[in-house]
Amino acid sequence: xxxxxxxxxxxxxxxxxxxxxxxxxxxxxxxxxxxxxxxxxxxxxxxxxxxxxxxxxxxxxxxxxxxxxxxxxxxxxxxxxxxxxxxxxxxxxxxxxxxxxxxxxxxxxxxxxxxxxxxxxxxxxxxxxxxxxxxxxxxxxxxxxxxxxxxxxxxxxxxxxxxxxxxxxxxxxxxxxxxxxxxxxxxxxxxxxxxxxxxxxxxxxxxxxxxxxxxxxxxxxxxxxxxxxxxxxxxxxxxxxxxxxxxxxxxxxxxxxxxxxxxxxxxxxxxxxxxxxxxxxxxxxxxxxxxxxxxxxxxxxxxxxxxxxxxxxxxxxxxxxxxxxxxxxxxxxxxxxxxxxxxxxxxxxxxxxxxxxxxxxxxxxxxx
Amino acid sequence: xxxxxxxxxxxxxxxxxxxxxxxxxxxxxxxxxxxxxxxxxxxxxxxxxxxxxxxxxxxxxxxxxxxxxxx
Numbered sequence: 001x002x003x004x005x006x007x008x009x010x011x012x013x014x015x016x017x018x019x020x021x022x023x024x025x026x027x028x029x030x031x032x033x034x035x036x037x038x039x040x041x042x043x044x045x046x047x048x049x050x051x052x053x054x055x056x057x058x059x060x061x062x063x064x065x066x067x068x069x070x071x072x073x074x075x076x077x078x079x080x081x082x083x084x085x086x087x088x089x090x091x092x093x094x095x096x097x098x099x100x101x102x103x104x105x106x107x108x109x110x111x112x113x114x115x116x117x118x119x120x121x122x123x124x125x126x127x128x129x130x131x132x133x134x135x136x137x138x139x140x141x142x143x144x145x146x147x148x149x150x151x152x153x154x155x156x157x158x159x160x161x162x163x164x165x166x167x168x169x170x171x172x173x174x175x176x177x178x179x180x181x182x183x184x185x186x187x188x189x190x191x192x193x194x195x196x197x198x199x200x201x202x203x204x205x206x207x208x209x210x211x212x213x214x215x216x217x218x219x220x221x222x223x224x225x226x227x228x229x230x231x232x233x234x235x236x237x238x239x240x241x242x243x244x245x246x247x248x249x250x251x252x253x254x255x256x257x258x259x260x261x262x263x264x265x266x267x268x269x270x271x272x273x274x275x276x277x278x279x280x281x282x283x284x285x286x287x288x289x290x291x292x293x294x295x296x297x298x299x300x301x302x303x304x305x306x307x308x309x310x311x312x313x314x315x316x317x318x319x320x321x322x323x324x325x326x327x328x329x330x331x332x333x334x335x336x337x338x339x340x341x342x343x344x345x346x347x348x349x350x351x352x353x354x355x356x357x358x359x360x361x362x363x364x365x366x367x368x
Numbered sequence: 369x370x371x372x373x374x375x376x377x378x379x380x381x382x383x384x385x386x387x388x389x390x391x392x393x394x395x396x397x398x399x400x401x402x403x404x405x406x407x408x409x410x411x412x413x414x415x416x417x418x419x420x421x422x423x424x425x426x427x428x429x430x431x432x433x434x435x436x437x438x439x
Contacts, residue, residue, distance in 0.1 A: 034377040037396045037409060045381045052378070065378055227377055227408045237376040 002355050003319045008147050008175060008296050008326070008346035010197045010204060014258065018201065021257035025250050033247055034226040044249050051256035052239065058177060058200065058259055059192050059210050061184035066214055068242040069252060072207035073174040073195035074101040075220075077141075079242065080170050080191050080209060081105045083217030084139060091137040093167070095153055096334040097122040097146040100327045102172065106141075115330075116158075121290040122146055122334045126157040134165040142169060145176035148331045148342065150293035152180060156187045163188065168216070174198060174207075178262075179294040184210055199294075201263060202255035205248050214238050221245065265349045267356070272347065275356040284367045288335050288342060298335075298342035301367045306341045309366060313343070317362040321345055369439070370418050372432045373399060373410040383430050384411060390424050392417050412438070 004012050025047070031040030033048055048069070056064035070076045081102075086092065088110035094102060096118045106113050114137075117128035124142075140162045145152050155171055162169045170191035173182050178199020184192050192210040196202030211217055219234045223244030228235040235241050272295050279299065280287050289297040301309055310323035324341045325332055332338040345359070374380040380396075387394045395412040413421055418435075425432060 034381070034409060037398055042381065042384060042396055045377065046385060049378050049381050065376070225377075229408065235376075238378075240377055 001358065002348075002350055002352065003317070003358060005345045005347065005351075005359060006320045006322050007198065007348040008344055009322055011178075011199060011201055011348050013263075013348075013350060014203070014254075015201055015261045015263050017257040017261035018203065018254045021253045022203070022250060025253045029253075031249070032226075033249060035246075047253050047256055048247060048249060051252045051259070054256055054259040055194070055208065056210070059173070059182045059184045059194065060186060061189075061192070061210050061212075063210075063212075065238045066212065067208060067210045068214075068239050069206060069208040069247050071205055071248065072197075073172065073193050074105075074207075076193040076195075076207050076209035077101045077170075077172065078105050078108075079220035080193070080211075080217065081109060081111070081139075081141075082220050083242075084168075085218055086111050086139060090139075091135075093132070093134075093137055093140040093162075094330075095122070095124055095141070095143045097143040097148065097151065097153075097328070097331040098141060099143065099147060099172065099174070099331075100329070101174075102141050102143075103330055115334075116140075118334065120335065121149060121288075122151045122331060123290060123292070124153055124158060126154050126161070129158070129161040134167065137165075138167055140167050140169045142171050143175075143331075144171050144173045144182075145179065145294045145296070146290075146328075146331055147175045147296070147326055148298050148328055148337075148344065149288040149290055149335060150175075150296040151290035152176065152292045152294065155189070156183075159187050159189060170209075175296065176294060184212075188212075190216075196251060196255040196258070200255065201258035203251050206251035206255050214241065217242070219244070263349045266352050267347075267349075271353050271356065275360065278356075278360045279363060282363055282367050285363065288337065296344065296346040298337070298344045299363075300337060300340050300342050303367055306343045310343050312366050313362055316366070317358070319359060319362055369437070370413045370415055371397065371399075371410050371436050371438045372413060372421070373434045374430070375433045377408070379430050379432075380409060380411065382428070383425055383432070386424050386428050386430070387411070387413070387421060390420070392421060392424070 031044030168190040196206035
C-alpha cells in the first residue's frame, strides 16, 4: 500500500537504482569533479557528464553543455533572473501560477511583474496575448505545470508570442518534468528550470537550468572550477562557467540512476480520471484541477479546515498530503483559495488503483 | 607520448570515455603549470595512436585545444 500522496513536495518512493547509486558513490566511488587524476576522479566526473547528457535528453535539448547543475530549481531561477541582470522596475511577464521561487527572486531584484491573461484555473489565454503591451519587457517566466492544481501551460504558443516581440522565456518545469514531455528545442525555449527530486525521481539538493544562449547570463555564483585556475575570472566555456565550487555529485549520481531507471506506471490515465470523478462526488469538497493537468490537484472541504483535513488523513488513515499555501500565494489568489489554502494531493507513477480507492474512502469518511 | 588538452572539463572526460571505449590507451594527467590556462588535466596518448584518436574525437564532435609531445 502506498499512501504517500505528497509527490509535489518530493517524490517517494525512489527507484532501487537510486539507492544503489547513492550507496555506490559513498562506499566505493568517492572522488570530486576533475580535481585529481585518480580513477575515482574520472568516475565521478563521468557520472556528472553522463547525467548532464541524460538531463539534456529529458529536457528535449541537444546542447547538453548548456545544461547547468545547481542546488535546485530555486537556485536555478535565481541564476536566470540575476544572471540576466534584471533591473529594478523592469517589467517581467509571469504566469498566474508562479511559485515563490520566482516571485521572491523578482522581488529581490525589484522587478515589476505583470500576470499574463488567464482563465479561472490559471491556464494562460493565448488568444489574448496579442493584446498585451510588451513595451519595456524582456523576460517571460512560465510555470509549466502548477504545484496547486496541476494546470499545464501552453508553452510553445507562449514562446512563439514572446519571440515575436524579442522576449525570452524561462520555463519552470519543477512539477512538470517526469510527468509530461519537456520539448525544449521543439518549444524553442530560451531557459528551462528543473529539479531532480520531484517527478524525475532523484534526491533533494540537485536541480539546474538549460540556457539556449548561455552568453546571455552573467555567472550567478563564482569560484573555483578546477580549470583556468590562473584567472580570477570565471571560465568562458560551458558548463563550468556556471558551476563554481564542488557540485553535489552524490545527488547527481542519484539523478542519473533515476533517469536511467524510471519507476514504471502502476496505473493509467483513466484510473486518475476515475479518482477525480470519485472525489467530485463528495458534495462538501471543491476540487481544483484543470482540463490539461498533471496528476496533482487540490481540494477544499466545507466541513473541515484544510490543516485539520490533512491532519486527519494522516493520523486516522496514514495518508500523506500537504495543506496550506504551498509557497504559491499567487496561484492561490488566482484560483480563489488564498484565504483557505488547500489540501494538495499529488500522485506518483507507483500508485495503484487500490491506493486511490483508500484515499477516496478516507475522504468520504472525513468529509461526509 | 603526446599530451592533448581540451577547452572544458566536459570535453576532456567525454574524450577519455570515447577513447577508452575504443581500446585506446589513455591516461589522465595533470597539466604543466605553463599550460594550466585550460582545464587542469589532459590526456596522455601514445604517439602511434594519435591518428586514430583524431578520428574518434572528430567522429564525436570533440575538438581538442592543444597537442604537444612529452617525454
